[in-house]
Amino acid sequence: MKSYSVSFNKRSRLNRIPAITDEPAAQLYPLEADGLTERLATSLMIQNDFFPCFDWTFPPPLLNKSEPPASVDELFMHPSVNPEAFSLYLHSPFCRSLCNFCYYTIIPGRGIEKAERYVDYLLREMEMYADIMREKKCESVYFGGGTPTFLDDHLLIRLFEGINKYFNLTDDAEISIESSPGTLPRKKIELLTSLGINRLSYGIQTLDEELLAGMNRHYSVDEAIRELDVALELVGNVNVDTMYGFENEPDNALLGTLQTFYDIGIPSLSIYSLDRQRDNRDKTSGLPPKDESYEDKIRIFAEADHFLFQKGYRQLLQNVYAIPGKASYRHQVRRWDNLTLVALGVAAQGYAPRTPYQNYPAIKSYYKAIDEGRLPIVTVDHLSAEMELIREVASQLRFTQIDLESIQRKYGVDLDVVFADLIHSLIELGYLKRELNTLRMTDKAAYYNNIIPMLFAPDAFSQQLLGLPEEYLETFPVPSVMVQVGCTQSAPIEVRLRE
Numbered sequence: 001m002k003s004y005s006v007s008f009n010k011r012s013r014l015n016r017i018p019a020i021t022d023e024p025a026a027q028l029y030p031l032e033a034d035g036l037t038e039r040l041a042t043s044l045m046i047q048n049d050f051f052p053c054f055d056w057t058f059p060p061p062l063l064n065k066s067e068p069p070a071s072v073d074e075l076f077m078h079p080s081v082n083p084e085a086f087s088l089y090l091h092s093p094f095c096r097s098l099c100n101f102c103y104y105t106i107i108p109g110r111g112i113e114k115a116e117r118y119v120d121y122l123l124r125e126m127e128m129y130a131d132i133m134r135e136k137k138c139e140s141v142y143f144g145g146g147t148p149t150f151l152d153d154h155l156l157i158r159l160f161e162g163i164n165k166y167f168n169l170t171d172d173a174e175i176s177i178e179s180s181p182g183t184l185p186r187k188k189i190e191l192l193t194s195l196g197i198n199r200l201s202y203g204i205q206t207l208d209e210e211l212l213a214g215m216n217r218h219y220s221v222d223e224a225i226r227e228l229d230v231a232l233e234l235v236g237n238v239n240v241d242t243m244y245g246f247e248n249e250p251d252n253a254l255l256g257t258l259q260t261f262y263d264i265g266i267p268s269l270s271i272y273s274l275d276r277q278r279d280n281r282d283k284t285s286g287l288p289p290k291d292e293s294y295e296d297k298i299r300i301f302a303e304a305d306h307f308l309f310q311k312g313y314r315q316l317l318q319n320v321y322a323i324p325g326k327a328s329y330r331h332q333v334r335r336w337d338n339l340t341l342v343a344l345g346v347a348a349q350g351y352a353p354r355t356p357y358q359n360y361p362a363i364k365s366y367y368k369a370i371d372e373g374r375l376p377i378v379t380v381d382h383l384s385a386e387m388e389l390i391r392e393v394a395s396q397l398r399f400t401q402i403d404l405e406s407i408q409r410k411y412g413v414d415l416d417v418v419f420a421d422l423i424h425s426l427i428e429l430g431y432l433k434r435e436l437n438t439l440r441m442t443d444k445a446a447y448y449n450n451i452i453p454m455l456f457a458p459d460a461f462s463q464q465l466l467g468l469p470e471e472y473l474e475t476f477p478v479p480s481v482m483v484q485v486g487c488t489q490s491a492p493i494e495v496r497l498r499e
């Protein structure tokens, strides 16, 4: 199999965007309710590229780069829409080997020798947040990577002592850890449960031996299944990551893999579409190419969705399915609820109230910032109250549906008034359907699941997108559709946060 990965920094496809100019030359097309349905129908004919993918969060990252905050107090200067609770993300970049498709920030193999020092810094970073977070309740911890279960036992123990010392975990906190085959003997799983870990996410990708052989992942399917059996016995709430869309992937490879995991009783399954954007940039423009296999991917995804539904799994998020009552994933579900997310470690992405942020992706810069007594944050966005509201609307819609009543309760905004014409047109075109107080993306909308949610952006923001260079707008489907469609707001947005 072809090797896709030469560099493995997890970067948004937007990382090379030039800044938006303050005064865009063009004006956004004004809202005319009569022509909106037709304009939407035309603009949505453009080809989407990756499906489903996580890159397009709202607002698109890095468009409003601001100076990193000088202190934790400055990072937390806005009121929170979820004032009592927060969650925690920790990143461990170490893995046994670098899988040739992986787009995360990882340090493979012998790099694990640096882990002792890395854990020292993680603990120092935790301490920086402790004062401001102590009064609040941490409702979930997600320890991701990389492969955190590749860390030695004594390092995992030190980290969990730190978490319990600096943060106030609720009694029923969900505590997840990521893992991969070959790092999970029974003794390790026993240690994890003794540390309070109650959810395990295990990356296998495929059970097709031939596909697996070309991935630079070194284990046998039998070994992985044995580890999973013990994880099911001791942890129960187990998720397995699978992937599809590889070159030369046999027909039904994903369905066969899912069938086996269903048979052995895995209660939660994630299905990732292979994303090759980071390795296939067009060298002249620096932009990623279109994904020519996107139609195949949509077909494979639709078959998997159907299969999982038949077997009793329900969609928790766009690509995560679970059997109700047997598995949960509170951390990710709440993340899109604008819950504060304290991010620790290299490349970790967090969310302080109205402030998405990201830590340095390079370990040296990460260490340097902490040595200088600074938060190791490299980029932050400052969102207005309207933009925060739309962040929640767009994210929840992308991950299947939006509850109009809860938005009204939380932000005092009636989306049926603010986006009356847009909602009407999208329902008329069959992309949205209304179920009581819920707006849901239809199967037909699957092709545009990155775009339709973004159409709910405030008009002022879409207008700003016109300040991006023309070649950028031509290449990226989301902003280009947003500006082609023009204004979508039927009334002003006036956010009133609940008491």
Ligand SMILES: C[S@@+](CC[C@H](N)C(=O)[O-])C[C@H]1O[C@@H](n2cnc3c(N)ncnc32)[C@H](O)[C@@H]1O
Residues within 6 Å of the ligand: 095, 101, 102, 103, 104, 144, 145, 146, 147, 178, 179, 180, 181, 202, 203, 204, 205, 241, 242, 243, 272, 273, 274, 275, 276
């Ligand atoms: C952060 S990784 C951690 C899981 C674990 N280390 C493992 O791979 O076994 C989470 C998941 O991201 C997915 N992933 C990694 N690279 C990807 C890519 N290029 N395209 C799509 N999904 C990818 C894989 O399914 C992987 O299990």
Ligand code: SF4
Residues within 6 Å of the ligand: 094, 095, 096, 097, 098, 099, 102, 103, 104, 106, 145, 146, 147, 180, 203
């Ligand atoms: S084990 Fe997981 S995180 Fe590590 S390189 Fe492979 S896919 Fe990426």
